[in-house]
Amino acid sequence: MTLLDFARGPAIHWSLIILITGTIWRLLGVLVLTRGADLSRPRDAFGNFKGYRTVFSRAWPSGEFTTATRYQTAMAYVFHIATLVVVIGIVPHIEFITSLTGASWPGLPNAAGVAVGIIALASLLALIIRRVSKPAIYCSTWGDYFAWIVIAMPLVTGLMAFAHLGPRYETMLAIHILSVALLFAWFPFGKLMHAFWFVFSRAQSGVAYAHKGVRI
Amino acid sequence: MSTVTAETRVFPTFEQVCQGFAGQITQLREMAPEPTLSDSVRVRRAIDTLIAETNADEAVWLESCIRCGQCTNACHYFQATGDSKYAPMRKMNLYRKVYQREIGPFRWWYKLVTSEVKLKDLEDLQELVYDSCSECGRCAMVCPMGIDTASLVHHQRSALVAAELVPPELNALRMEQKHRGTVFGASEDVLRKMIDTIREKAGVDIPLDKPHAEVMVLSSAVDLVGNGNGLLATAKVMNHLGVDWTVCSDGFESANFGLLSGDMSLWKHQVDPIVAAAERIGAKTLVIAECGHAYPALRWNPMLKSGELPFEMIYMSEFMGRHAKAGRLRLSPLKGKVTFHDPCKTGRRGGAFDEPRAVLNAMGSDLVEMPANKEFNWCCGGGAGIFLLERATYLRDESFKIKMQQVNSSGADTVVVSCASCRLNFEAGRQKNNWDKRVESLVELVADHLIDEKKVGSVTPIQGAAA
Numbered sequence: 001m002t003l004l005d006f007a008r009g010p011a012i013h014w015s016l017i018i019l020i021t022g023t024i025w026r027l028l029g030v031l032v033l034t035r036g037a038d039l040s041r042p043r044d045a046f047g048n049f050k051g052y053r054t055v056f057s058r059a060w061p062s063g064e065f066t067t068a069t070r071y072q073t074a075m076a077y078v079f080h081i082a083t084l085v086v087v088i089g090i091v092p093h094i095e096f097i098t099s100l101t102g103a104s105w106p107g108l109p110n111a112a113g114v115a116v117g118i119i120a121l122a123s124l125l126a127l128i129i130r131r132v133s134k135p136a137i138y139c140s141t142w143g144d145y146f147a148w149i150v151i152a153m154p155l156v157t158g159l160m161a162f163a164h165l166g167p168r169y170e171t172m173l174a175i176h177i178l179s180v181a182l183l184f185a186w187f188p189f190g191k192l193m194h195a196f197w198f199v200f201s202r203a204q205s206g207v208a209y210a211h212k213g214v215r216i
Numbered sequence: 217m218s219t220v221t222a223e224t225r226v227f228p229t230f231e232q233v234c235q236g237f238a239g240q241i242t243q244l245r246e247m248a249p250e251p252t253l254s255d256s257v258r259v260r261r262a263i264d265t266l267i268a269e270t271n272a273d274e275a276v277w278l279e280s281c282i283r284c285g286q287c288t289n290a291c292h293y294f295q296a297t298g299d300s301k302y303a304p305m306r307k308m309n310l311y312r313k314v315y316q317r318e319i320g321p322f323r324w325w326y327k328l329v330t331s332e333v334k335l336k337d338l339e340d341l342q343e344l345v346y347d348s349c350s351e352c353g354r355c356a357m358v359c360p361m362g363i364d365t366a367s368l369v370h371h372q373r374s375a376l377v378a379a380e381l382v383p384p385e386l387n388a389l390r391m392e393q394k395h396r397g398t399v400f401g402a403s404e405d406v407l408r409k410m411i412d413t414i415r416e417k418a419g420v421d422i423p424l425d426k427p428h429a430e431v432m433v434l435s436s437a438v439d440l441v442g443n444g445n446g447l448l449a450t451a452k453v454m455n456h457l458g459v460d461w462t463v464c465s466d467g468f469e470s471a472n473f474g475l476l477s478g479d480m481s482l483w484k485h486q487v488d489p490i491v492a493a494a495e496r497i498g499a500k501t502l503v504i505a506e507c508g509h510a511y512p513a514l515r516w517n518p519m520l521k522s523g524e525l526p527f528e529m530i531y532m533s534e535f536m537g538r539h540a541k542a543g544r545l546r547l548s549p550l551k552g553k554v555t556f557h558d559p560c561k562t563g564r565r566g567g568a569f570d571e572p573r574a575v576l577n578a579m580g581s582d583l584v585e586m587p588a589n590k591e592f593n594w595c596c597g598g599g600a601g602i603f604l605l606e607r608a609t610y611l612r613d614e615s616f617k618i619k620m621q622q623v624n625s626s627g628a629d630t631v632v633v634s635c636a637s638c639r640l641n642f643e644a645g646r647q648k649n650n651w652d653k654r655v656e657s658l659v660e661l662v663a664d665h666l667i668d669e670k671k672v673g674s675v676t677p678i679q680g681a682a683a
Contacts, residue, residue, distance in 0.1 A: 029321020030279055033272040038518040041528070043567055058362050061286070064592040065358045068289040076284075136300035137285040144283050189322070194361060197280040202362035204273050209356075212516055213567030214591060216357055 004170050007177035015181035022188025027196060043213030054206025054216055055199055075126045082120035083151075086158070089113060114162060121155045124148070147190050153179035226417045227444035230655070234643040236442055240400060241385055241604055248384030249391055255335045261378035262338055266314045269371045275319065277368060278312045280361040281305055287355035287365065292595050293348040296614035304355040304365045307344045310337055311372055338379050345372040346383050347608040350599035352560035357592060366565070373478025382477045385604040390473040394482050399437035399473065404465045406440050411463070414448050422451045426462035432499040432527075433463050434490065436470040436507040438636040446506065446636070449663030450532070456546075456666045457539055461503075467493035470510035476601040480519075487514060494527050502529045506659055508559035508599060508635035511566050531562050532659050533634040537571020540578035546667040550579035554656075555586055555628035557619070557642070558593045559635035572634050572658055579665055586622040594618050596633075598641025616645040623653055634658040 001009070042048055061069040087093060091107035098104045108116070128148050131138045138144070157176035160166045167175070186192065209216045228236075251258065287304040288294050294302045314333060316326040351366040359365075376382060382390060393399055398406075411422045423429070433454060439446035454461045467490035474482030494502045504510045514520065515529040522529060530538075539545045554576060562568045569590050576583045588594055597615035602608050619642075623631045631653055633639045642655040 026279075026321045030275045031272060033270070033275050033319070035273060036271040036518060039521040039523065040516050040518055041523040041525075054362055058360060061358060061360070062592070064588055065286070065290065069286055069358065072284060072286070131285075134285070136298065137288045137303070138283055139285070139288070139300055139303050139306050140283055191282045194280060194282045197276060198361050200276045201280040204276060205356055205362040205364045208273075208364060208367075209565075209567075212565065214564060216362070216591065 002170070002174070004174040004177075007174040007181065011178055011181040012184070015184035019184040019187050022185075023193070023196070026188050026193060031200070038208070038211055040211070042211045047210050047213060048207050049210075050215070051205075051207030051210030052203055054209075055202045058198075058202045058206075058216075071130065072127070075123045075130075079120055079123035079127065082116050082123065083155070085116045086113065086120055086155075089116070110162075114159065117155060117159050117162075121152065121159065124152055124155065128152075143190050147186070147192055150179075150183050150186050150190075151192075154183055226414070226448065228442075230443060230445070230639065230643055230657075231647065233438075233442040234640055234647070237438075237640060238644070241606070244385040244388040244604070245606060247388040247391075249387065251380035253380060258379040258381070259333055259335050259338065262375040262381075263314055263318065263333060265375040265378040266311060266371060267318050269374060270315060270319055274311075274368060274371065275315060277361075277363045277365075278308060278315045279320075280363055281308065281312075282361065284360060286358045286360060287363075290355045290358045292350075292352075292354070292597055292615040292618050293611050295618060296597075297611065301344070302348045302611075304349070307349055307372075308363075308365060308368045310341050311368055311375075335379070338376060338381055341372060342376060342381050342383060343607075345369045345376065346386065346600075347602065347605055348611055350560060350595045350597065350602050351565075352595035352599060353565050354560075354592070354595065357564070370478060374480060375478070377477055377479045382479075383601075383605050383607065385606065386473065386477045386601045389604070390477040390479055390482060393471075393473045393486065394479070399469060399471045400441045402437035402440040402469065404468075407435065407463070407465060407468055410440050410444055410447060413444065414451060418448055420448060420451045420455065422447070423462045425465050426497065428498050429460050429462035430499060431459045431461040431501045431503060432467075432494045432497060433461055433503045434470040434505045434507075434510065435463060435468050436505045436510070436636055438471075438507070438640070439505065443636070445660055446657065449657070449660040450505065452663040452666060453536060453545075453659060456668075457544055462497060464490075464493040464497065467491075470505040470507035470513075472510060472513040473601075475509055475513040475517075483513060483517070484519070487517070487520060490514065491520070491525065495525070499527045501535070502527050503535045504529060504531050506532050506634050506636055506639075506657060508561040508637055509601075511562050511568075516566060531566070531568050531571075531634070533562065533572040533575065534568045535571075536659065536662055537568075537574040540575045541571075545575070545578055545662065547579045547662065547665040548667050550576070550581040550661070550665060552630055553582045553584050553626075553628040554630045554632055555584050555623060555626040556589075556658075557586075557596065557623075557631055557633045557638060558590060559633065559638050560593070560595050560599050562634065563593055564591050572632070575658060575662060576632065579661075584626045584628050586626045588622060594622055596638045596641045596645075598637055598644075599635075601637075603637050603641045603644075612641065613645070613648065616641065616649075620645065620649065620651060620653075628653070630654040630656055632656045632658050632661060 061073055089108040090113035094107050131140055157179050161172040161176045166172050291304050349369045351369055353366040356364045411424055414420050435447050472483055472486045474486055504514055511531050556572055596619050597612045639657055646655055
């Protein structure tokens with residue numbers, strides 16, 4: 001078995017199993033806990049439902065915090081969108097998804113894929129530079145840096161494989177797939193899980209404050 | 217604004233009240249009890265408390281932090297000092313550690329790779345959850361995950377109660393309320409004497425212990441042992457409105473040092489008699505005095521089934537605001553520009569935004585807002601008991617400068633507050649900084665501007681009397 005066979009075979013498959021079971025385990029482990037009921041009388045009868053708006057409204061910071069948040073908000077949006085476009089937009093990825101699910105759709109031209117990948121990596125760099133340069137604001141842990149490395153690796157190795165930089169193509173591709181396997185396998189254990197938590201966390205606070213007639 | 221006339225002076229000025237309290241707070245530190253349990257028992261009790269208080273809400277919030285740093289900028293204690301240890305996200309680190317080791321889905325792993333919580337960790341936590349968090353909730357307004365750090369801080373206060381690590385001033389008052397049922401000695405007798413004084417000196421009647429009344433009104437220790445003007449003003453407003461009201465001698469104290477310290481058994485011990493008294497007299501409305509944290513202690517406490525109670529609980533500013541909106545408060549004009557400071561517990565964490573503004577509008581006042589207002593209001597820095605902590609003086613003083621800037625840039629010459637704790641903090645800050653603004657209480661301002669009441673008694677100050 002070559003490194004590429006290993007990466008394409010057991011590595012990516014096991015990482016997907018870890019991703020799915022680990023995510024379900026972590027979500028269930030939290031969500032099965034009891035919820036403390038708020039027994040106080042709500043400010044208005046249907047007010048609590050308005051709280052669910054926070055799940056969507058918190059996608060953009062309030063004007064009050066524009067100055068403090070705009071750099072990070074802008075970079076975070078660029079990163080998330082660019083990464084999503086790369087993940088589902090370039091031809092080799094679509095082929096991989098097709099092999100797993102059968103679904104297929106037209107891919108981006110190569111040049112566009114590379115450009116978006118570079119944008120994603122640049123925004124990720126912009127975020128880590130800010131994190132490192134303002135330690136008092138971010139209070140970073142090793143988990144933050146590890147998550148950054150785990151996310152940056154597939155972008156770096158993917159671009160290198162595409163540009164035929166570094167080792168020979170097959171090896172580089174194998175490294176790229178292994179880095180994705182690491183990302184999948186790490187996903188349920190670190191802060192990348194915010195991809196799921198944000199819905200619950202925002203909804204909880206939105207409802208708790210809406211109960212008192214406050215829109216957050 | 218109020219006018220000072222020699223013949224109507226009854227109680228000292230709030231400036232003097234504030235100075236009097238400073239002396240009493242100094243004594244509290246000496247009265248605080250020492251820990252009695254062994255270190256390991258204290259740690260275990262703290263952990264058990266956190267385990268017992270952790271539901272899915274807390275777990276999700278603890279899981280969700282991505283350390284994006286947004287909350288740091290929203291916190292007045294960080295903004296004022298620039299010290300990263302005051303970042304809101306750091307205030308949940310110990311809680312998260314306990315959660316991960318004891319409750320979380322990967323607890324077996326975290327027990328292997330993380331160290332046990334030690335008493336030193338809890339001692340270090342004290343500054344983070346008492347001195348440097350007023351549970352104002354401003355960080356929740358910016359957090360992209362929507363984490364309500366203030367709630368998490370409150371649970372940690374409960375854990376520190378279990379670990380005998382309540383700061384001395386809060387602990388002394390907690391013990392006083394627990395064992396004697398009073399705050400700063402504000403007993404039933406003190407209440408009766410204050411009511412007598414108000415009747416004799418100001419000619420204003422306060423109906424005490426009526427068997428039945430539509431409106432039950434609470435007072436607070438600050439009013440009973442220092443600022444008699446607060447209760448006097450309340451009485452004048454109630455009498456002006458002609459409501460059927462009473463004060464109950466077995467349930468009159470708004471202040472709840474159970475909620476403030478995190479001792480929820482004391483919280484209940486304090487709330488139950490108030491609820492019982494209101495039910496007994498058939499009250500339809502329970503009016504909570506201008507005491508910020510009393511609002512969440514009663515109105516919004518999730519453990520109090522207020523939906524099933526036969527009466528509603530409203531804050532003094534809400535009560536006046538409703539009557540102002542209905543045109544029942546007849547008020548003379550208020551001159552000058554005013555701004556309203558929303559106490560964190562009644563504003564962002566209570567939702568009573570419109571009513572106090574309706575009261576000020578009913579006075580035809582030139583009401584201006586601070587740059588950050590309502591949900592985004594900056595805490596004055598003294599909430600959640602922090603005003604009492606000597607050790608937190610620097611944090612309080614520095615963060616109050618943010619508040620001063622906010623008021624200054626509003627262009628107002630008077631800042632109106634509706635919380636005794638905010639008011640004490642504003643007054644202390646005003647004196648320390650020789651600030652050229654006036655600080656007024658909403659209820660006292662209203663009482664001073666009531667029309668058609670005979671000018672007997674006044675909430676206006678007397679010079680030279682001690683608090």
